[in-house]
Amino acid sequence: MPRKITGPEIERLIQLLARLPGLGPRSARRATLQLVKKREQLLVPLTEALARVRDTVKICSCCGNVDTADPCAVCTDPTRDPSVIVVVEDVSDLWALERSGAVSARYHVLGGVLSPLDGVGPDDLSIAGLVDRAADPAVREVILAVNATVDGQTTAHYVTDRLRDLPVKVSRLAHGVPVGGELDYLDEGTLAAAIRARTPF
Amino acid sequence: MPRKITGPEIERLIQLLARLPGLGPRSARRATLQLVKKREQLLVPLTEALARVRDTVKICSCCGNVDTADPCAVCTDPTRDPSVIVVVEDVSDLWALERSGAVSARYHVLGGVLSPLDGVGPDDLSIAGLVDRAADPAVREVILAVNATVDGQTTAHYVTDRLRDLPVKVSRLAHGVPVGGELDYLDEGTLAAAIRARTPF
Numbered sequence: 238m239p240r241k242i243t244g245p246e247i248e249r250l251i252q253l254l255a256r257l258p259g260l261g262p263r264s265a266r267r268a269t270l271q272l273v274k275k276r277e278q279l280l281v282p283l284t285e286a287l288a289r290v291r292d293t294v295k296i297c298s299c300c301g302n303v304d305t306a307d308p309c310a311v312c313t314d315p316t317r318d319p320s321v322i323v324v325v326e327d328v329s330d331l332w333a334l335e336r337s338g339a340v341s342a343r344y345h346v347l348g349g350v351l352s353p354l355d356g357v358g359p360d361d362l363s364i365a366g367l368v369d370r371a372a373d374p375a376v377r378e379v380i381l382a383v384n385a386t387v388d389g390q391t392t393a394h395y396v397t398d399r400l401r402d403l404p405v406k407v408s409r410l411a412h413g414v415p416v417g418g419e420l421d422y423l424d425e426g427t428l429a430a431a432i433r434a435r436t437p438f
Numbered sequence: 439m440p441r442k443i444t445g446p447e448i449e450r451l452i453q454l455l456a457r458l459p460g461l462g463p464r465s466a467r468r469a470t471l472q473l474v475k476k477r478e479q480l481l482v483p484l485t486e487a488l489a490r491v492r493d494t495v496k497i498c499s500c501c502g503n504v505d506t507a508d509p510c511a512v513c514t515d516p517t518r519d520p521s522v523i524v525v526v527e528d529v530s531d532l533w534a535l536e537r538s539g540a541v542s543a544r545y546h547v548l549g550g551v552l553s554p555l556d557g558v559g560p561d562d563l564s565i566a567g568l569v570d571r572a573a574d575p576a577v578r579e580v581i582l583a584v585n586a587t588v589d590g591q592t593t594a595h596y597v598t599d600r601l602r603d604l605p606v607k608v609s610r611l612a613h614g615v616p617v618g619g620e621l622d623y624l625d626e627g628t629l630a631a632a633i634r635a636r637t638p639f
Contacts, residue, residue: 242536244506250487257469264460273504284488286451303474305445335443
């Protein structure tokens with residue numbers, strides 16, 4: 238049994254921090270020491286920020302975004318095009334698209350992808366809610382912004398199928414060479430897709 | 439100006455998490471989303487653990503360790519050899535040595551190393567406290583377990599000098615090949631030290 242070198246409160250904090258993505262046991266220890274050393278600048282404000290998020294955070298009942306208001310800031314933003322819904326797997330994808338500034342539309346977070354191996358079926362995702370929203374006559378287009386993985390594409394096909402009877406256009410993200418990417422490092426599938434979808438110069 | 443996609447409480451949490459060592463802005467966002475998704479399993483316990491550490495953590499007035507008691511669990515452990523003080527730069531080094539289980543002694547955390555370039559002088563470190571402790575007749579040896587860096591070794595020399603008039607033995611960690619290390623990847627200084635300090639097989 239290792240000897241006791243610090244209090245159980247500190248051990249507990251290390252254990253919990255180690256469960257955050259990007260932190261392992263070693264970096265959780267370093268983070269804990271940093272917190273203790275920077276008590277006023279870091280530990281106290283972080284505790285307060287976490288408590289505030291704990292007390293105020295909500296999942297938007299319309300789109301699935303994370304916010305302190307329900308409906309969220311995106312759903313209630315009057316400057317966004319209400320005729321386009323961008324479907325994403327996860328809130329992190331919504332945030333990534335917003336950072337790109339590429340689209341000014343509403344979103345719909347599926348909350349995952351279909352994955353029979355992991356036991357994730359259509360009822361585990363927010364697909365019925367999407368169909369309801371897409372049935373609104375104001376909606377003209379649904380952009381499927383799911384990951385270019387096998388599960389993501391399977392999910393895209395399934396969602397497209399569920400939307401078939403509605404008078405909405407269903408589109409998906411283009412495949413191609415990432416901006417700044419080097420051909421030598423790309424896989425054959427991406428290169429083939431980029432050639433097929435080539436555009437006039 | 440980027441559009442508002444989430445509440446200020448969540449943005450604030452992302453900013454604070456990004457200041458932890460090992461987390462950048464991107465991983466802080468991922469960590470925040472994980473916290474929000476795992477509200478009961480992660481967000482609530484982590485908030486509580488941080489608040490408890492904030493309310494209970496102390497720096498040991500004797501050795502400088504971080505604990506919820508003062509003197510700390512190491513200083514008050516009656517099973518440790520009171521005649522040896524292991525001098526380390528930082529609490530993380532104390533924890534690392536304890537994990538190794540290599541020594542059962544008391545510690546003394548200097549709180550850094552002498553670094554004229556960074557404006558760190560002897561008075562910024564806990565050196566006077568170490569000299570006081572080493573003057574106790576019960577103390578027979580001081581092990582300087584500082585990092586094998588230029589600043590660490592400078593600090594070791596300075597501390598040795600301050601302890602010169604006391605009847606204590608001052609030792610330092612051995613230099614050599616790390617266990618599991620490959621010679622081809624080691625620097626010349628380490629190899630030369632390992633040859634010099636070779637031991638009979």
